[in-house]
Amino acid sequence: xxxAKRNVLQERxxxxxxxxxxxxxxxxxxxxxxxxxxxxxxxKFARRVERQEAEDIVQTVFMRVLHLAVGFDVQAAxxxxxxxxxxxxxxxxxxxxxxxxxxxxxxxxxxPEPVVTDTSDVRRDLRTSLSRLSAxxxxxxxxxxxxxxxxxxxxxxxxxxxxxxxxxxxHARRELRDSQEEEA
Amino acid sequence: xxxxxxxxxxxxxxxxxGRLSERDKSSFEAHARECRVCSREQRxxxxxxxxxxxxxxxxxxxxxxxxxxxxxxxLDARVRQQPSEWSAWRVWGLSACAALALxxxxxxxxxxxxxxxxxxxxxxxxxxxxxxxLRAGDTELIQLSDDGVxxxxxxxxxxxxxxxxxxxxxxxxxxxxxxxxSLHNRLTVQLVVSxxxxxxxxxxxxxxxLAAGHVWRPEQPAAPEAAAxxxxxxxxxxxSTLQMPQPPELPTPQKPARVAVPxxxxxxxxxxxxxxxxxxxxAYLHVLSxxxxxxxxxxxxxxxxxxxxxxxxFRSAEIERIATGR
Numbered sequence: 001x002x003x004a005k006r007n008v009l010q011e012r013x014x015x016x017x018x019x020x021x022x023x024x025x026x027x028x029x030x031x032x033x034x035x036x037x038x039x040x041x042x043x044k045f046a047r048r049v050e051r052q053e054a055e056d057i058v059q060t061v062f063m064r065v066l067h068l069a070v071g072f073d074v075q076a077a078x079x080x081x082x083x084x085x086x087x088x089x090x091x092x093x094x095x096x097x098x099x100x101x102x103x104x105x106x107x108x109x110x111x112p113e114p115v116v117t118d119t120s121d122v123r124r125d126l127r128t129s130l131s132r133l134s135a136x137x138x139x140x141x142x143x144x145x146x147x148x149x150x151x152x153x154x155x156x157x158x159x160x161x162x163x164x165x166x167x168x169x170x171h172a173r174r175e176l177r178d179s180q181e182e183e184a
Numbered sequence: 185x186x187x188x189x190x191x192x193x194x195x196x197x198x199x200x201x202g203r204l205s206e207r208d209k210s211s212f213e214a215h216a217r218e219c220r221v222c223s224r225e226q227r228x229x230x231x232x233x234x235x236x237x238x239x240x241x242x243x244x245x246x247x248x249x250x251x252x253x254x255x256x257x258x259l260d261a262r263v264r265q266q267p268s269e270w271s272a273w274r275v276w277g278l279s280a281c282a283a284l285a286l287x288x289x290x291x292x293x294x295x296x297x298x299x300x301x302x303x304x305x306x307x308x309x310x311x312x313x314x315x316x317x318l319r320a321g322d323t324e325l326i327q328l329s330d331d332g333v334x335x336x337x338x339x340x341x342x343x344x345x346x347x348x349x350x351x352x353x354x355x356x357x358x359x360x361x362x363x364x365x366s367l368h369n370r371l372t373v374q375l376v377v378s379x380x381x382x383x384x385x386x387x388x389x390x391x392x393x394l395a396a397g398h399v400w401r402p403e404q405p406a407a408p409e410a411a412a413x414x415x416x417x418x419x420x421x422x423x424s425t426l427q428m429p430q431p432p433e434l435p436t437p438q439k440p441a442r443v444a445v446p447x448x449x450x451x452x453x454x455x456x457x458x459x460x461x462x463x464x465x466x467a468y469l470h471v472l473s474x475x476x477x478x479x480x481x482x483x484x485x486x487x488x489x490x491x492x493x494x495x496x497x498f499r500s501a502e503i504e505r506i507a508t509g510r
Contacts, residue, residue: 028259035252040243043251047240055251062255066262126235144201145233151201166201173197176232 012036016079023069035062038080041147042087048142050091051131053098060090084147085157088139095135129179137172140165190221200229303339304347308332313367323348334365338380354386363394375400385486388493390466464494471506484509 012033022030039058046054064086072082130138139158143149144165151169155162195212198204204212216222306315306326313332318325327350328334338347338358349356352370356363361380366373375384377394384392384400394400467490474483487507491500 028256031259032252032256035255039248039251043243043248044240048236055247058251059255059258063258063262066259127239130236130239142236146236146239151203166203169201170197173229173232177228180232 017072017074017076020065020069020072020079021074023066024072026066028066031062031066034065034079034083038083041080042083045084045142045147046087046091048130048146049088049135049139050095051127053091053094057087057090057094060094061087064090081149081153081157084143084149088143088158091139092135126176126180129176132179133172133175137168137175140168141172141176144169190219192219193222193225196222196225196229200226303337305337307335309334319345322346325350328352328365328367331367331369334367335362336365337362354384354389357383357385361396371402373402385470388489390463391470464490464497464499467493468497468499468503471503475506 011029014030014033016034016037019030019034023034039062042061043054043058046057050057061083065083068086072079076082130141133141140154143154143157144151149157151162151165154165158165192212192215195204195208196216199209199212212222216226304317304324304326306317306328308315308328310330310332312330313334314329315334316327316329318327322345324345324347326336326347329352336349336358338361340347340358347358349358349365351365351372352367353372356365356375358380361382362378363380363382364374364376364378366375372384372386375382375392375394376399377396379396381393381395384394386392392400467486471483471486471490474480474486484507487503490497490503491507494500497503
């Protein structure tokens with residue numbers, strides 16, 4: 001094995017904290033390694049939370065990491081919760097921005113807000129049911145049930161009380177279940 | 185407990201979300217193993233989670249590759265656009281230093297180029313000695329009143345306004361000087377020039393030109409005519425202290441000297457009256473010099489004085505025209 005290849009492999013096995021400390025001083029190679037490590041999972045998460053904008057969201061997350069890396073807690077075992085928190089925040093910002101645009105355009109065109117058709121085909125689809133949840137509930141549900149974060153971790157990531165996480169999670173499950181039962 | 189409900193059903197979700205203590209959780213898990221309602225609820229929640237996890241296929245490799253390329257390109261563009269923090273600080277620092285240096289250079293040049301404004305300082309000694317300063321056209325007038333000793337320091341450039349000291353019995357034209365004037369009974373009793381030069385225009389008498397080191401005192405009463413002539417002739421030599429219509433501009437002394445009575449060696453010879461014919465010439469020339477320098481009013485006054493002093497002077501016709509302004 002060549003020395004260069006060995007170095008690359010060594011770099012790829014570096015802990016998140018080391019890579020982020022290198023990113024903090026402008027090392028884009030370290031950022032590339034982090035991208036390879038977390039982008040697939042973040043992309044899936046982003047698709048579940050904000051399907052239309054997922055790729056742009058991930059792109060924005062890693063651009064933001066370049067500036068936020070200085071503040072990363074080097075004692076943390078993994079950057080995973082930190083990266084998910086950034087992703088959730090970017091997704092929320094993106095959603096708000098889109099909503100603002102939609103509102104402005106609707107107001108400008110003086111058109112009534114389009115009514116979502118409540119057909120059985122749409123409701124049958126779990127993805128559609130998920131998309132019908134509010135962004136806040138959907139984010140909490142995906143983080144808890146798909147990504148496996150504890151409610152305390154989610155509370156910390158989203159900077160909300162853990163009681164709010166429990167409430168959102170409960171309502172999200174109930175709404176999804178109702179939707180599934182109606183389908184059945 | 186019925187087959188469709190259980191009073192501990194809420195604990196299924198609570199245990200899953202970490203809302204129960206370890207003890208309650210163990211107790212509930214033991215219960216759930218025997219309770220069909222709770223175990224069924226557990227399975228439903230787990231199925232929902234599995235469905236959600238299966239909802240999205242793994243990220244496409246091509247999508248990830250393109251995303252990575254896009255990210256790296258954006259980062260490279262940003263790094264190229266932004267200079268490093270160190271170089272940015274260096275540029276800012278150098279710019280600030282250059283600006284400061286230019287500012288200081290400008291201020292220094294301005295200071296060097298700006299001529300000092302006319303500076304007049306008068307200190308009066310004596311119980312009733314007082315003075316005032318006023319401006320008449322382009323002339324600064326210093327008026328000395330009552331008796332006393334006045335130390336006067338005037339600093340001015342050739343372009344600055346002319347300075348004239350008004351005395352009860354005459355005027356002193358300043359040429360950038362330090363001098364001392366002593367007044368007694370509203371008469372000038374002594375004029376000591378320490379620096380520069382002055383022209384003393386006495387009323388009803390000849391003008392006196394005094395340079396640095398010269399001392400002027402009033403004439404002695406009624407000297408013999410011959411001696412007066414001799415004295416006056418000697419005083420009209422090139423080094424004389426009599427009036428010069430336009431005295432040459434003297435170089436400004438390098439070091440300011442204190443006002444003091446000069447040593448006898450440097451004291452100019454006492455000015456004595458020249459013969460009447462010479463006095464008339466001097467007075468006539470002074471009127472002409474005032475006219476040529478544009479001081480018409482002063483010339484008119486001097487012309488009147490000439491006519492009073494020399495009513496039958498051989499230039500009286502010409503001077504009369506000046507005095508009457510015709």
